[in-house]
Amino acid sequence: ERGQYRHYMQKEIFEQPRAVADTLEARIHAHGVLPNVFGVGGDEVLATVRGLHIVACGTSYHAGLVAKYWIESHARLPVSVEVASEYRYRDVVVPPDTLFVAISQSGETADTLAALREARRRGYRGTLAVCNVPESSLVREADLKLMTRAGPEIGVASTKAFTTQLTALALLTLRLAGLNGIDADRYAALCAELMHLPRAIDDALALEPAIAELAARFVPRQHALFLGRGVHYPVALEGALKLKEISYIHAEAYPAGELKHGPLALVDESMPVVAVAPSGPLLEKLKSNLQEVRARGGELFVFADTRAGMDETPGTGALIRVDAGGDFIAPAVFTIPLQLLAYHVAVLRGTDVDQPRNLAKSVTVE
Numbered sequence: 001e002r003g004q005y006r007h008y009m010q011k012e013i014f015e016q017p018r019a020v021a022d023t024l025e026a027r028i029h030a031h032g033v034l035p036n037v038f039g040v041g042g043d044e045v046l047a048t049v050r051g052l053h054i055v056a057c058g059t060s061y062h063a064g065l066v067a068k069y070w071i072e073s074h075a076r077l078p079v080s081v082e083v084a085s086e087y088r089y090r091d092v093v094v095p096p097d098t099l100f101v102a103i104s105q106s107g108e109t110a111d112t113l114a115a116l117r118e119a120r121r122r123g124y125r126g127t128l129a130v131c132n133v134p135e136s137s138l139v140r141e142a143d144l145k146l147m148t149r150a151g152p153e154i155g156v157a158s159t160k161a162f163t164t165q166l167t168a169l170a171l172l173t174l175r176l177a178g179l180n181g182i183d184a185d186r187y188a189a190l191c192a193e194l195m196h197l198p199r200a201i202d203d204a205l206a207l208e209p210a211i212a213e214l215a216a217r218f219v220p221r222q223h224a225l226f227l228g229r230g231v232h233y234p235v236a237l238e239g240a241l242k243l244k245e246i247s248y249i250h251a252e253a254y255p256a257g258e259l260k261h262g263p264l265a266l267v268d269e270s271m272p273v274v275a276v277a278p279s280g281p282l283l284e285k286l287k288s289n290l291q292e293v294r295a296r297g298g299e300l301f302v303f304a305d306t307r308a309g310m311d312e313t314p315g316t317g318a319l320i321r322v323d324a325g326g327d328f329i330a331p332a333v334f335t336i337p338l339q340l341l342a343y344h345v346a347v348l349r350g351t352d353v354d355q356p357r358n359l360a361k362s363v364t365v366e
Ligand code: F6R
Pocket: 057, 058, 059, 060, 061, 103, 104, 105, 106, 107, 108, 109, 112, 156, 157, 158, 159, 241, 245, 361, 362, 363
């Protein structure tokens, strides 16, 4: 079953180009997102939507956070994202014509399912499930559905489920952008980028040997800090979650701008700091955040877009270049090296990679 791979997690990491391509299959072409991708009546509902509430747990929640950046930027609709265990017990205000979106690999996560049931009472324009299991309770109970086509995910730590959720949410972003007056050239460019995603992930997977080498530096560590800005902040959150789940190293993610508001106090020679450095206007800001880390002796591991002007090796750590394939798909592409890092650190630490202690694949109780 695992074939040439040592663990299911590694196999699933390498299945991502296929899983993402499958999730795009017959849903998008050069002229845009095809009709009826979200189920019967989906396009009519989406045409009237004025805002979104996204709810999920764990890794799926991180996918929702990425979607907030995407949808607000490209469709100009307000989006809130919340963990399901909070959403379900809160007195939520639902503005008119809000779409409720639940994201779940399994479609059986107790809190997410309860949140959907609660949402149905709260008066949304509609409910959409982004899910990997067609026969799941979540899919059965939502009005609209968008299936990720990751195939079965065995490893407890979610990998291909996450990148296929991002793919599905990118399709949702494009559909909403198209309905809300995005410029035609910009729309076409985003579609082309999304169609390139399987290839871009494939290229990122080629970084495995370099990352496996880096991983050794994390093995004796107790803590690690992950930094990102903008849409890459959720990518940092996901990188930290992967590392803590399977290697049992305490990892925290911060938006890089928050560094000096507290976590900088933790930085010394024994604190590895992992940073995602995309191209674009926030790079200069990030560089000065990294300088603050370097000045305190923190070991820096920077994953930098090949197009970003990161030239020098950052102090004692390492600089790894990633071809992000474009700003839109970059969060999905930068996820790959962080998955590989967590995986190889865990392998070197000798943990049970596919079945980390205390965790279950599907959390069907509260
Ligand atoms: C992390 C992980 C969990 C799940 C979470 C939600 O690697 O797997 O955080 O993402 O339990 O599960 P689903 O997506 O099935 O609702």
